[in-house]
Amino acid sequence: MKMVMAVIPRDEAEDVLHALINAGHTATFTESRGGMLRQAQKTLFIAVRARDLPKILDIICSSCRSPAHVESAEPGRDSLSPHSKSVKTALGGAVVFVWDLERFETY
Numbered sequence: 001m002k003m004v005m006a007v008i009p010r011d012e013a014e015d016v017l018h019a020l021i022n023a024g025h026t027a028t029f030t031e032s033r034g035g036m037l038r039q040a041q042k043t044l045f046i047a048v049r050a051r052d053l054p055k056i057l058d059i060i061c062s063s064c065r066s067p068a069h070v071e072s073a074e075p076g077r078d079s080l081s082p083h084s085k086s087v088k089t090a091l092g093g094a095v096v097f098v099w100d101l102e103r104f105e106t107y
Contacts, residue, residue: 001101002053004046006060007032008094013042016063016094020046023059047104057096064094 008016013029020027027044034041048056 001104002048002050003099003101004044004048004053004056004060005097006044006046006094007034007041007096008044008060008064010040010042012064012094013044016044016060019059019063020044020056023055025052025056025059047101053098057098060094060096 006016010031017027017029025046025048027046029042029044032041032043033039046056
């Protein structure tokens with residue numbers, strides 16, 4: 001068994017959950033907030049057989065939109081200043097962690 005923890009932007013998480021359910025899988029989720037811009041996220045926990053892991057990862061990947069890029073001026077500087085810098089930051093998409101699940105029980 002494997003445990004998949006996927007951190008997904010809140011606006012994309014519903015699509016991932018629906019796709020997982022339609023494929024016959026389940027997930028537990030919690031609201032979370034984090035990252036550089038403190039964006040709202042949902043963290044999904046999915047227990048899955050090792051042979052189904054590629055399917056789960058494919059569902060997550062195909063259900064999340066491509067990361068967008070945001071440009072912002074350097075803090076404390078006017079964005080029209082010739083000395084300002086633009087920084088590109090990736091937003092969106094999922095961050096996925098997978099680990100072996102030694103024991104799985106329901107009570």
